[in-house]
Amino acid sequence: MSENPKAVADKLLDALVEHVLAEVTDRFDEVVVREIDLVLAAADTLKLGDVVDPADVKVTARIGVDQVGASALVETLVGPFADTFYNLDAASEHNLGDVIDRDKFQALVSAVLHMSTAQNRVFDRLTESPLVAQLASSFVGSIVGDILAENRKKVERVPGMSSLFSVGDRVASTAAKVGKGQLDAMAGKSAQFALQQTESAVRDLIKNAPVEDAALQVWDLHANEPVSELRKYGSEEENREITGLVYELAKSARNEEYTLELVDAFIDTFFETVGTKTIRELLDQIGLSRDDLVNEGARFAPSIIDALIANGVLAAQIRERLEPFFASDKVLAIISEG
Structure with missing residues (x-):
């Protein structure tokens, strides 16, 4: 008697989840190189203006100006950033x-x-x-x-x-x-x-x-x-006050129509200037090489992946995305026919 199609589908799902996890763990280095090479191969043929709509960028930019620019996180960081800049140890080490x-x-x-x-x-x-x-x-x-x-x-x-x-x-x-x-x-x-x-x-x-x-x-x-000598021109409290006032000034102007029009104009200028360039040309002009992308991917991704595997989130997410396919009538019919 042949095995139940649903049981076979579950086994296939388990095997695929195991394969994907191995791709991002045991074979991660070769996968990073493979995926980046695939992206760069496509980047040679894709022009920025063909894959990104300036109108969509404007919408995103306005969200950034409106919400991120006045967010509680930014406001919380203004004071500490001002103090860090003022008291930076490196300021005493560099002229x-x-x-x-x-x-x-x-x-x-x-x-x-x-x-x-x-x-x-x-x-x-x-x-x-x-x-x-x-x-x-x-x-x-x-x-x-x-x-x-x-x-x-x-x-x-x-x-x-x-x-x-x-x-x-x-x-x-x-x-x-x-x-x-x-x-x-x-x-x-x-x-x-x-x-x-x-x-x-x-x-x-x-x-x-x-x-x-x-x-x-x-x-x-x-x-x-040393750069730290510039501290003699103002106290830490004065530096924090000026930084806060500059932030408040910028925040008050962020939603003015002039500011939004300026953001739109900058985006239009950006696309008029580089919109006809391929993604690879833009990466070259930015100064990011293939090796840079591979190295950075290998630097940051493993620690994130390890954390997701440790708490079981990654396997669960992969399974959640693949399970509807293996549980579909079409897949079960194919298994039954086999």
Whole structure:
């Protein structure tokens, strides 16, 4: 009498589960190489734009911006990450100049100093601010006042000059009382004049003074010191506060329509730039070789697989996925015919 088809199907299922488990344990290394080679063979023929729809990426990106960006996990990590960055032991072992290339820093400073369009725009907008004009006036007035005070100390040492300054003070006081309205009217013009002079001085400083050399000298002073010396510019509490404020700022802007439009535009640009490249070309440009993929697969997968086998989850999951097939009427009919 032939064996019951259902019993045969169960035996086949057990054998297949055992085979799959062996694939990810005993034969794992050869399986990783085989599967990656299969994927890379397909990657030579598949173009990114043909297998990934930009619209789907946009939906996923918006979920990331909306949910992940403000998730409890990210918020929980902001403070500890800020503290870790601030107290990193490696910061005492590496000099700043070893971390950031001096030539790149110089190129950045030079580029910023030569951004004439941005400078012109900034100065134009500053001249429109009455408060900035008042600050400039106070700044210039403070310099002039300091100069006059210093000169007065020197001149008053000359006999008779002290009395002359006293007369000048009384005259200035009387003039201020008599012409206060006129002085108030002139205050705005004085402030604007001071701002123009300050702007002119700053422009001249940027254009003619050795600002770039000065910046590099400051850089060189820090470059030969450990990165940890930068902690002297702020305490751990201040670092945590600034990091938190930056996170809150980013979180508040994440769902604004402008931010979402920007995310969409970046995705469109990405696909317009690399959408016609094959998956293999993209991997090469990223810098991931076949050996890198094999090594990383062999590095991380075994520990995960071992844990899943130990708690019985992996075998149960494999069986759950395969069992409907072996219990199907079609498979049982084939077994019966055999």
